Amino acid sequence: MNKNPIDELTQEHGPIKVMLRVLEKMNEKISQGEDVSNTDLNNGIIFLKEFADKCHHGKEENLLFPMMKKNNIKKELELIDVLIAEHVVGRSCIKNMVTAIEMKSSDKAGFADLFVKNSEAYVKLLDQHIDKENLILFPEAKQSLSEEKLKELEAGFENVEKNIIGEGRHAELHKLIDELKRRYLSQRQGLKMKEPRFLILGLVSFAVGVLVMYIVEKYF
Ligand SMILES: [Fe+2]
Ligand SMILES: [Fe+2]
Numbered sequence: 001m002n003k004n005p006i007d008e009l010t011q012e013h014g015p016i017k018v019m020l021r022v023l024e025k026m027n028e029k030i031s032q033g034e035d036v037s038n039t040d041l042n043n044g045i046i047f048l049k050e051f052a053d054k055c056h057h058g059k060e061e062n063l064l065f066p067m068m069k070k071n072n073i074k075k076e077l078e079l080i081d082v083l084i085a086e087h088v089v090g091r092s093c094i095k096n097m098v099t100a101i102e103m104k105s106s107d108k109a110g111f112a113d114l115f116v117k118n119s120e121a122y123v124k125l126l127d128q129h130i131d132k133e134n135l136i137l138f139p140e141a142k143q144s145l146s147e148e149k150l151k152e153l154e155a156g157f158e159n160v161e162k163n164i165i166g167e168g169r170h171a172e173l174h175k176l177i178d179e180l181k182r183r184y185l186s187q188r189q190g191l192k193m194k195e196p197r198f199l200i201l202g203l204v205s206f207a208v209g210v211l212v213m214y215i216v217e218k219y220f
Contacts, residue, residue: 083132
């Protein structure tokens with residue numbers, strides 16, 4: 001594999017963002033009293049723990065951030081500390097989401113409250129965290145790391161994929177998020193949600209049109 005390791009991290013933000021949108025849908029359903037299956041909830045947690053945290057945040061925290069810290073550039077050091085602190089907060093949100101799922105069968109209201117609260121906090125945290133990395137830290141990394149350092153990073157990332165995540169697991173996690181995306185973010189579901197709004201808008205436009213025609217005919 002011969003690609004820029006910073007681009008690899010940027011690309012990994014794609015499926016993580018999909019998971020954030022899935023979480024929003026799950027939160028919406030749970031808040032409306034609809035059931036979200038344990039399988040889907042647990043698959044979401046597996047993705048967050050293995051792909052987002054162990055694989056992606058692991059590459060950042062154990063390889064990219066320490067390498068950038070060695071450059072000793074003040075503004076990078078400050079931002080990296082903020083990003084690491086956000087990874088820690090994200091982990092505690094996931095932990096609380098797991099606790100919520102465990103109490104789902106015995107305390108539905110408690111589950112809904114704890115899950116939605118932490119899931120919403122996680123979505124908000126990660127959306128802005130990803131923006132900081134995409135827009136500030138990663139462009140800095142591309143500028144400040146030498147070709148040699150980028151190669152070293154690439155080798156480190158390959159090692160994470162093979163020996164920490166395991167051969168083939170990355171593809172399995174992609175399948176998992178594709179399935180959640182299909183189930184929660186399908187086109188039809190999106191349209192279904194927007195239909196009432198479109199209908200009201202259509203009716204209002206029609207009524208205004210009729211009124212304008214009436215006024216024009218009567219007074220002009
Ligand atoms: Fe990060
Ligand atoms: Fe990231």
